[in-house]
Amino acid sequence: MDVIRGSEEATKTQVRALYREGRGPARWLRSRLGTLGRNTFYVAIGQFVHLVLAIVLTPIAARVLGDSDFGRYSLASTLMYFVFLFSDLGLNTWITREGARDAAELERLFPAAFAVKLCLLPPLLVLLWLATQLTGLEERSAQAVAIFGFYGAASSLWQLALAVFRSRETMKYEPILFALEKTLITGASLAVFFLIKGGLLGFVLTFPAAGLVTLIVSLWILHSRFLRLRLAFRPSQWFGMVKLAFPFGLSALLATVYNRVDVILLTAMTTPAVVGWYSAGYKLLTVTNLIPTVVATATFPRFAALQSSDRRQLSRVFWDGMRLLLTICVPMVILGTTLAKPITLFLFGAEYFQTAPAIQILIWACGIVFFNIYLTGFLGALGYQNRVVGFQVAATVVNVGTNLVLIPHLQHLGAAAATVVTEGLMFTLQFGLALRRLVDWEPLRISVPLVAASLSLGLCIALTTAHRWNVVAVLAVGIAAYVAVFLLSGGRKAFSLLST
Numbered sequence: 367m368d369v370i371r372g373s374e375e376a377t378k379t380q381v382r383a384l385y386r387e388g389r390g391p392a393r394w395l396r397s398r399l400g401t402l403g404r405n406t407f408y409v410a411i412g413q414f415v416h417l418v419l420a421i422v423l424t425p426i427a428a429r430v431l432g433d434s435d436f437g438r439y440s441l442a443s444t445l446m447y448f449v450f451l452f453s454d455l456g457l458n459t460w461i462t463r464e465g466a467r468d469a470a471e472l473e474r475l476f477p478a479a480f481a482v483k484l485c486l487l488p489p490l491l492v493l494l495w496l497a498t499q500l501t502g503l504e505e506r507s508a509q510a511v512a513i514f515g516f517y518g519a520a521s522s523l524w525q526l527a528l529a530v531f532r533s534r535e536t537m538k539y540e541p542i543l544f545a546l547e548k549t550l551i552t553g554a555s556l557a558v559f560f561l562i563k564g565g566l567l568g569f570v571l572t573f574p575a576a577g578l579v580t581l582i583v584s585l586w587i588l589h590s591r592f593l594r595l596r597l598a599f600r601p602s603q604w605f606g607m608v609k610l611a612f613p614f615g616l617s618a619l620l621a622t623v624y625n626r627v628d629v630i631l632l633t634a635m636t637t638p639a640v641v642g643w644y645s646a647g648y649k650l651l652t653v654t655n656l657i658p659t660v661v662a663t664a665t666f667p668r669f670a671a672l673q674s675s676d677r678r679q680l681s682r683v684f685w686d687g688m689r690l691l692l693t694i695c696v697p698m699v700i701l702g703t704t705l706a707k708p709i710t711l712f713l714f715g716a717e718y719f720q721t722a723p724a725i726q727i728l729i730w731a732c733g734i735v736f737f738n739i740y741l742t743g744f745l746g747a748l749g750y751q752n753r754v755v756g757f758q759v760a761a762t763v764v765n766v767g768t769n770l771v772l773i774p775h776l777q778h779l780g781a782a783a784a785t786v787v788t789e790g791l792m793f794t795l796q797f798g799l800a801l802r803r804l805v806d807w808e809p810l811r812i813s814v815p816l817v818a819a820s821l822s823l824g825l826c827i828a829l830t831t832a833h834r835w836n837v838v839a840v841l842a843v844g845i846a847a848y849v850a851v852f853l854l855s856g857g858r859k860a861f862s863l864l865s866t
Contacts, residue, residue: 454525454526456613527588530588542738613751617746617754639839654698660741695736724779727785728786815851
């Protein structure tokens with residue numbers, strides 16, 4: 367009987383193993399990609415859906431609202447980030463790191479962190495409302511800011527659940543949540559614009575509604591798959607957690623300040639129309655941040671786990687990520703610089719013709735941001751977040767000073783130039799620190815494919831624009847040529863991260 371029972375147990379074990387392997391795409395992912403590759407794939411799905419829907423929604427909102435109301439929406443969405451950050455205090459990133467190092471700690475840390483956030487949100491929303499009253503913000507802008515404050519609160523809460531998923535390197539839930547929120551926002555916004563014929567306030571109300579639904583779904587997944595959902599109201603424990611997480615929170619706050627302060631300064635020093643011109647280009651290009659965010663999100667737990675165990679492997683993963691980002695960054699900068707005008711006219715219309723020069727400047731900042739997002743995650747995983755905060759303080763001072771000097775003379779183009787200067791400073795400081803913490807320096811190894819592919823992309827742009835092709839066709843042909851030449855000339859090494 368023991369033999370039979372043992373045989374039955376072995377059979378059940380094999381069946382469970384086959385079930386876990388799955389079929390179709392899931393099985394292909396397990397056989398072709400490593401853990402980092404799968405996590406990158408899952409995060410990329412969610413971010414890709416976010417990217418596509420943002421590209422769809424931004425030009426429609428810009429056209430329907432007009433440049434002035436679009437500027438008001440941009441101000442409200444900018445201030446929303448501050449509600450998110452002040453309610454976060456770095457807890458999301460800190461829990462991801464601590465959970466990656468010891469998964470058992472999540473049962474203790476998550477309930478306390480969720481309780482801290484719940485207690486912080488009411489006073490933060492009151493302070494936001496008071497700020498709109500004391501600054502004399504016009505009524506429509508103040509209402510939009512208040513509504514977006516609730517969206518920031520909901521986002522802060524559901525992304526704490528996301529931190530748990532990331533720490534366990536089970537990122538298959540991330541695309542579900544990102545796609546859910548962005549789909550709800552886009553669908554509801556289109557209904558507001560074309561069915562209800564609503565304006566600015568109806569549009570911004572779709573954001574907190576979608577955030578609340580996403581929060582409910584994220585907590586259900588967390589409770590059913592990972593840990594028991596509860597709250598821990600222990601102020602003594604809160605203080606210790608916030609103290610440890612605060613450098614991450616301060617880092618995110620400073621990054622938001624020097625990335626968003628340009629909109630605030632433009633609002634104070636120019637007109638809503640100028641803010642709309644700048645914000646149209648800025649919002650279009652910031653969706654490219656989703657690409658390095660995918661890589662940084664997928665590698666952060668691995669960096670945290672390797673920093674004290676295998677420094678040589680840590681260096682290898684780091685350089686794999688740098689090569690992957692460089693491969694994507696180069697064609698993006700080329701396309702943005704050369705096709706800014708037709709892209710602007712195609713997406714936003716003639717009303718936003720002033721946006722094109724800003725895009726030509728901002729695309730270079732976006733290229734640098736590709737690496738800054740990755741480097742910030744790498745250094746934070748290694749425990750150097752305090753040094754990153756110091757870098758960001760310097761960058762914030764430089765950004766505000768440069769904006770104050772350039773905006774009065776160049777308006778939105780001055781703000782774009784200040785962004786390039788700031789991101790260049792951050793890259794220089796962070797990359798220098800990262801190099802001192804790596805065991806190995808690896809050569810680029812993709813220089814020949816990169817040059818060949820870039821030349822083919824430039825040639826395609828020159829030929830297709832000379833024959834007055836539609837901008838969509840130019841982009842499609844140029845990207846196809848770049849990818850084909852890059853792979854044929856030996857550029858596959860750039861994707862070695864996905865097999866890790």
